Amino acid sequence: MEITGARILVPGATGAIGSALAEQLHQQGAHIAIAGRDAAALAKLSHTCAGVPSRRFDAYDLDSCAGTVAWAHDVLGGLDGVVVCVGVAGFGQADAVGDAIAEHLLTVNALAPMAFLRAALPLVPRGGLVAAVTGVVVDLAPAGMADYTASKAALALWLTCVRREQRRKGVRVLDLRLDHVESGFADRAVTGSPPSLPRGQTVPEAVNAIMDALESKG
Ligand SMILES: NC(=O)c1ccc[n+]([C@@H]2O[C@H](COP(=O)([O-])OP(=O)(O)OC[C@H]3O[C@@H](n4cnc5c(N)ncnc54)[C@H](OP(=O)(O)O)[C@@H]3O)[C@@H](O)[C@H]2O)c1
Numbered sequence: 462m463e464i465t466g467a468r469i470l471v472p473g474a475t476g477a478i479g480s481a482l483a484e485q486l487h488q489q490g491a492h493i494a495i496a497g498r499d500a501a502a503l504a505k506l507s508h509t510c511a512g513v514p515s516r517r518f519d520a521y522d523l524d525s526c527a528g529t530v531a532w533a534h535d536v537l538g539g540l541d542g543v544v545v546c547v548g549v550a551g552f553g554q555a556d557a558v559g560d561a562i563a564e565h566l567l568t569v570n571a572l573a574p575m576a577f578l579r580a581a582l583p584l585v586p587r588g589g590l591v592a593a594v595t596g597v598v599v600d601l602a603p604a605g606m607a608d609y610t611a612s613k614a615a616l617a618l619w620l621t622c623v624r625r626e627q628r629r630k631g632v633r634v635l636d637l638r639l640d641h642v643e644s645g646f647a648d649r650a651v652t653g654s655p656p657s658l659p660r661g662q663t664v665p666e667a668v669n670a671i672m673d674a675l676e677s678k679g
Pocket of ligand 1: 472473474475476477478479497498499502518519520521546547548549550569594595596597638639640641642643644645646647649661
C-alpha cells in the first residue's frame with residue numbers, strides 16, 4: 462500500500478508499538494486516526510502528530526471497537542487501512558490461570574481485534590488492508606503462557622480465514638507476527654511474570670518491520 466495519503470486507523474495507538482507506528486505513518490504522509498484507552502496518552506500523541514483525530518475505546522466493549530471504525534471512516538472521509546496494535550500479556554501455567562484471566566486475554570487479544578477488523582471489512586476498498594499484531598508465540602507454543610498464546614493463535618487463524626475471504630475483493634489481511642520486542646509489554650502482564658527472554662527487537666525495529674509489511678505489495 463502507498464502510505465502517503467492513505468487513511469489509516471491505529472487502535473492501540475497509546476501503546477509502545479502503536480504510538481511509534483502512528484508517528485511513523487503520520488511522518489510518511491498517511492492521514493491517521495488514533496484510538497486507545499488512555500485519554501492523556503491519546504491527547505499527547507495527537508498533539509505530536511499535528512492534531513490528528515483521536516477516540517477512546519475499551520477492548521472489553523466490542524461495540525466501542527466497531528464504533529471506532531465507523532468514526533474513523535467518518536472523520537477521515539474513508540478508510541484504506543486498520544492496523545490493530547492492542548494487546549495484553551499473561552503468564553503462568555494453565556492450571557494456575559483462572560477463567561477470568563483467560564477471558565480477559567481472549568477478549569483483548571482476539572475478540573477486540575476481530576471486532577475492529579470485522580467492522581472495517583465492508584468499508585475498506587480494493588487495494589486497502591486490515592492488519593493486527595499477533596506474535597511468534599503462535600509458532601512456538603511456549604510453556605507458561607498457554608492462554609496468551611491461545612488468544613494470539615485464535616486471532617492468527619481468524620486472519621488466515623479472512624485473508625482467503627478477502628482475496629477476490631483485493632483487500633490485504635496481514636498477520637503482523639512480531640518476535641519479542643523491548644517495549645515493556647511483558648512487564649505489564651495482567652497476570653504472572655515473564656520467563657527470562659533473550660534480548661528482543663527494539664520498538665523502532667518492530668515498527669520498521671510493520672511498515673515494510675504495510676508497504677509490500679504481496
Ligand atoms: N512487546 C512484545 O514483545 C510483543 C511481541 C509480539 C507481539 N506483541 C504485540 O504487540 C502489540 C502491542 O504491544 P506493545 O509492545 O506496544 O505493548 P503495550 O505498550 O503494552 O501496548 C498495548 C496496547 O494495548 C492496549 N490495551 C490493553 N488492554 C486494553 C483494553 N482493555 N482496552 C483498550 N486497550 C487496551 C494498551 O492500552 P493502554 O495504553 O491504555 O494500556 C496499549 O495501547 C500487542 O498486541 C502485543 O501482543 C508484542
